[in-house]
Amino acid sequence: MLRGLKNANATQYPSILFPMGGTYLKDGKAALDSKEQAAALEMYTSLLRQYGPPGVVNFNWYECSASFMQGQVAIYMDG
Numbered sequence: 657m658l659r660g661l662k663n664a665n666a667t668q669y670p671s672i673l674f675p676m677g678g679t680y681l682k683d684g685k686a687a688l689d690s691k692e693q694a695a696a697l698e699m700y701t702s703l704l705r706q707y708g709p710p711g712v713v714n715f716n717w718y719e720c721s722a723s724f725m726q727g728q729v730a731i732y733m734d735g
Contacts, residue, residue, distance in 0.1 A: 657720050657729040660704050660713040667735040672696045 659665040673679075676699070678692030687693065704712050709728055717734065724732035 657708060657712070657715075657723060657732045658700065658704055659715055659717065659720055659734070660708060661716045664716040665700070668733060669696070669700060671733065671735070672700050 658668050673693065673696040676692050676696045678690060678696050679687050681687055682690070708715075709723055715723075720729075720732055720734060723729045
C-alpha cells in the first residue's frame with residue numbers, strides 16, 4: 657500500500673525513484689523526463705492499480721494506516 661493522493665505521495669515516491677537510479681535534478685536542471693523517472697512512476701502507479709484497495713488514489717496517511725491496521729492490506733510502505 658502506498659499513498660495515492662497527489663502531494664501526499666511526495667514522501668513515498670523517492671523510495672522507489674532513488675533505488676531505480678532516478679533523481680529530481682541532473683547538472684542543475686530538472687530530470688523529470690528521464691527514463692528512470694518514467695520507470696519509477698510506472699512502478700508506483702502499477703503498484704497502486706494492481707494491489708491497492710478501491711479508492712486508493714484518494715488515500716493519504718490516515719487512510720493507508722487505517723487500512724493496514726484493519727487488516728485490509730498486507731503491506732504498508734510509508735515514511
